Amino acid sequence: MARVDWRLEGEWLKNCNCAFGCPCDFNARPTQGECKGLLGMHITKGHYENTHLNDLSFFVVVHFPGPLHEGNGQAQPVIDERASPEQREALFEILSGKHSAEGTLFHIFSLIVTQMHDPVFAPVTFEFDEPGRTARLSIPGVLETHVEPIRNPVTDKPHRIRVVMPEGFEHIEGEIACATIQSSGAIAFSTQDSHSTLAHVVQTPEGVES
Secondary structure, eight states: OOOOOEEEEEEEEEEESSOTTOGGGGTOOOTTSSEEEEEEEEEEEEEETTEEOTTOEEEEEEEESSOGGGOOEEEEEEEETTOOHHHHHHHHHHHTSTTSOTTSHHHHHHHHEEEEOOOEEEOOEEEEETTTTEEEEEETTTEEEEEEOEEOTTTOOEEOEEEEOTTOSSOSEEEEEEEEEEEOSSSOEEEEEEEEEEEEEEEETTEEOO
16 A cells, blocks of 8 residues: 655653553553553654654543453544644544554554544643653643652662563653653543653654664
């Protein structure tokens, strides 16, 4: 199938309600039986055909009643309000998965989500420090999440864990951290001391570039 030319490079954040380590990355069941979380990125450099996407952010809040591969998920896209109509359409085209190879992130996402809530266009404040394992995402009235290093339960010192997935479709390498989430959009939930992954990613129609 012919595909358009697109590329997204930037700072990737995935926070969810599971215990540290994200069982989905290990083909295991969610810690609490269901998956509630968010994923997305700040695009440092990107395009969709001739539409530039530099310095924009998008995130997707999700809920799956069981393991992701069983599907039946809900999702709500949240797009940086600074995106022009052309940029919004470009991001939706990428998120649709129809311009991605089989087995890549956005293609898989299109298969396992059965309910897509109306998108939100809102101001996005995003702070991201992958080596320091800290991040902050603020979308007023929609989503607030903070990330900090996991702490040693005895010494309280920062505890570093790095996951490498040579065949990962979301990211190749990521820092594991501790998240707090308050989601108040169509998929409302909250977490405390739950999983976070921070990564630098490059997504293309053929998947993640290593």
